[in-house]
Amino acid sequence: xxxxxxxxxxxxxxxxxxxxxxxxxxxxxxxxxxxxxxxxxxxxxxxxxxxxxxxxxxxxxxxxxxxxxxxxxxxxxxxxxxxxxxxxxxxxxxxxxxxxxxxxxxxxxxxxxx
Amino acid sequence: xxxxxxxxxxxxxxxxxxxxxxxxxxxxxxxxxxxxxxxxxxxxxxxxxxxxxxxxxxxxxxxxxxxxxxxxxxxxxxxxxxxxxxxxxxxxxxxxxxxxxxxxxxxxxxxxx
Numbered sequence: 771x772x773x774x775x776x777x778x779x780x781x782x783x784x785x786x787x788x789x790x791x792x793x794x795x796x797x798x799x800x801x802x803x804x805x806x807x808x809x810x811x812x813x814x815x816x817x818x819x820x821x822x823x824x825x826x827x828x829x830x831x832x833x834x835x836x837x838x839x840x841x842x843x844x845x846x847x848x849x850x851x852x853x854x855x856x857x858x859x860x861x862x863x864x865x866x867x868x869x870x871x872x873x874x875x876x877x878x879x880x881x882x883x884x
Numbered sequence: 885x886x887x888x889x890x891x892x893x894x895x896x897x898x899x900x901x902x903x904x905x906x907x908x909x910x911x912x913x914x915x916x917x918x919x920x921x922x923x924x925x926x927x928x929x930x931x932x933x934x935x936x937x938x939x940x941x942x943x944x945x946x947x948x949x950x951x952x953x954x955x956x957x958x959x960x961x962x963x964x965x966x967x968x969x970x971x972x973x974x975x976x977x978x979x980x981x982x983x984x985x986x987x988x989x990x991x992x993x994x995x996x997x
Binding site for chain 1 (some may be wrong): 985
């Protein structure tokens with residue numbers, strides 16, 4: 771079975787600080803990779819996704835993530851966070867050709883202090 | 885904006901009661917999912933469906949059951965609720981033609997006393 775590890779459980783940053791959230795997965799085959807965000811009181815929503823092509827993918831609100839196949843990683847980054855980025859962030863993986871199931875990490879709670 | 889709905893949003897119920905959590909989507913998606921989410925934990929898949937009359941159990945064992953009689957509707961039922969069922973339940977759907985993206989509902993927070 772696949773698994774997803776998010777190393778940072780709670781992150782607190784000041785506005786304008788840079789952000790990097792780690793995500794590693796375990797699966798030997800071809801994968802689709804996702805970052806979801808859950809703002810307080812709202813649905814989980816897709817932040818960005820990687821299927822193929824350029825390993826550096828850009829999502830909404832200035833977020834980007836880089837797929838490094840050799841490291842089984844898909845870290846999320848943002849150069850300058852805002853107070854409105856305060857949310858829970860989940861990394862997820864799905865086996866591209868065989869997977870109907872999605873596997874999620876435990877989530878990282880990000881608090882941005884104004 | 886994804887059109888996937890869950891009711892109720894919050895439910896407090898006594899032990900032994902039968903409950904059904906509703907999930908509906910208006911996007912015509914073939915695949916639907918139920919996840920259980922506890923604070924600080926990953927989302928655990930408890931049930932999924934490939935389409936009408938197709939249901940499968942996920943990795944997390946669950947005492948709940950599901951049905952998929954119509955494409956848009958995927959209810960989850962607990963025959964006899966227990967305090968260990970207290971959790972948040974998230975419904976999701978996806979269309980395999982939409983590049984694998986899952987769309988999530990707002991969730992149902994269940995408290996069993």
